Structures are given as structure tokens and as C-alpha cells.
Amino acid sequence: MNFSKTTEYSLRILGFMAIEDHKLYSAEVLNQNLDIPFRYLRKQLTRLTNDGFLISYRGKAGGYKISKPLNEITLWDIVNATGEDSLYHECIFGFDSCAFGNKCALHHKWAKIQNSINDMLKNTTLEELKRTKPERFTIQHNLMLTKNV
Amino acid sequence: MNFSKTTEYSLRILGFMAIEDHKLYSAEVLNQNLDIPFRYLRKQLTRLTNDGFLISYRGKAGGYKISKPLNEITLWDIVNATGEDSLYHECIFGFDSCAFGNKCALHHKWAKIQNSINDMLKNTTLEELKRTKPERFTIQHNLMLTKNV
DNA sequence: GCTAAATAATACCTGAAGGTGTCAATTATA
DNA sequence: TATAATTGACACCTTCAGGTATTATTTAGC
Ligand code: SF4
Ligand code: SF4
16 A cells, blocks of 8 residues: 555655756765665666656766656656556455456445546646745765765 | 555455355355465464454364454454555655655645545445445356365 | 766565465364 | 364465665766
């Protein structure tokens, strides 16, 4: 009943970058601000790049930035790109296909919830997040003793 | 964004047994009707027994039956008993504590969904499922070549 | 051109959820 | 009281999402 960690990370990364979009962020800087293990963050950044959400710049002074207008990126896009496996099972019991001739009482209740989630994901863009101008993410961090690579 | 398999199994087991409650079901019969690996089913049955949803009868002609009136068992009870870890993260980004001074745009949207799920789980009992009288579960099964133990 | 700072690629490790295997304990019925 | 059918206990195996480690490639700036 949660998004996968990877999905949460993706939302977190893009959500953070959206607040000051057009800026170039290195993995190092993102790591200082978001709470994601460095190498896993790196992995997700290249995935998000391959999936078209980010443009990456290699070499010294390189980094990542958001690739398109914020109002063209919905949460739905982000969540689905993660490979979140079909988001939810149609059947609340987890049956592959319905076990009843005619739908049971839970079916429509569950479908209603699925729809409300879908709607919210499809109708929310990063632009909306930015518009509320939350005063940027603030993560408490432990001392960095090792150099990140 | 799905219930864990174990949660789905629990709903499935109790949902099935609710349709003709008071009946005594052996693990064998449940295995023939629900699509859950036999030994894992067994494990869950004893857990559901320990958690108070079922009463078990050992020995020949033994089995399980639902332990209390259907209207006293909510989906919420079942889902929570599974150990589904706190059902969902308050923050859609998966932060442990809020990363913003004042709530971001996504917060209330996500909270609204959480509430609708909670409400539906808390207000739905097995009795309601039974009342719609779905014409019992029908699972296609492969030949059983080995004896279940 | 050299070097340092960045990303890319690729392979490996780990913990926990889901699933198995074996044997012990209980009980109806013949 | 012997047997077979059932559940209980407990240890083990498997799979894969999440996380690491290492080395290669790119590029700004001296
Ligand atoms: S009607 Fe009930 S059993 Fe059938 S798919 Fe819907 S939730 Fe599952
Ligand atoms: S306001 Fe935004 S960042 Fe803060 S807890 Fe809610 S969803 Fe998370």
C-alpha cells in the first residue's frame, strides 16, 4: 500500500529539482539534500535520464537538469516510469481474474479508490508542486567522512 | 501501491470462508478453492488462528472456522494483522519527517487518498461481502499429483 | 595536453518476503 | 488401541528490490 522505495526516490528527486528548475544539479548536491544512498541515487539519475525526465551533462562541472516544462511532467509519468508493476491489482483479493460470476461488494469500492489515485496522479504536475513554493527541502545530514564516487 | 501478497491471501481466505461462515474448512479444501501454495496457506491459517480470526480444530475431521460474527471483522482488522508495515508513509516522497516548513501541494492530496482508503477499510466488514452473495469463488486448478501435507 | 570532477556501465552483494520440507501433536472412527 | 486425517512447530530455501563496488568515459579549466 505504498509506492516502492524507488518510486518514492524518483518523486523526491524530481520534486526537489522542480523547485528551482533549469538549475544544474550534481549527484553530489542531490545527495546532500535528499536522503538517498549515493550510489543508488546515481543509478536512478541515469535511469531518469534514459527515461527522458532529465538531461545529463558529463565531465567536470556536469550534472543533471529537468528536460522539459514542469507542466508536462505528471506524477503519473514518474510513477509509471519506475516500472511499478501495473500499479495495483484490479482485484483486492489479488486474484488474476475475477473469482465471481458477478462482481463482489468489494470490487467497486476498491475500483473507486484506484480511480481516485489515478486521477490525482494524472492531474498533478510538478508545476503545481513548484507553484506552492515550499521553502526547499531540508534534510539533516550526518558527517560525510568518505568521498562519494 | 498494492497490498502485500500475504495481505491479499488473508483477505482471500477470510473472504472465502465468510460466504458460508460457520462451516468448517480444512486447509486441503481451502487449497482447492483459493489459489495459494499449500504450505504457505497452512502457515497463514495458523497465523490467522493465533490472531483470533479463526478457530482451529486439530485431528481427524479437523479444520478452521471463523471465530466471530462477520460484522465484527473489518478489512482494516485483517490488513493490519498481517503486519503490513504502517500501511502507508504519510509523506508521498517517503520522507520520514516533512522536508518542508509548510506543507507542500502534494501533501493534502495524498492525505485525502489515505483517508479514503482508511475509511473504506474500517467501514467494510465481511458481513457486507457475504450480503452481496457472490456465487462462490471458482478457481481453475491443475491436477494434484502429490499429496498435500 | 593534463588533471580533476563529473556521469556511464556493469557486475556483484544483502535482507527480507514468500515459499518448502520434515516431523510432532491431536483426534475421529473403526 | 491402531490408523489415518488433520493442524502445529520450526528450520530451511529462493527470489528480487534495494544497495555497493569498480572501472571506464567525458569535459572544463589550468
Ligand atoms: S469482484 Fe471481487 S473477486 Fe472479483 S475481481 Fe472484483 S474484487 Fe476480485
Ligand atoms: S508536505 Fe510534502 S514533503 Fe512534507 S510530508 Fe507532506 S508530502 Fe512530504
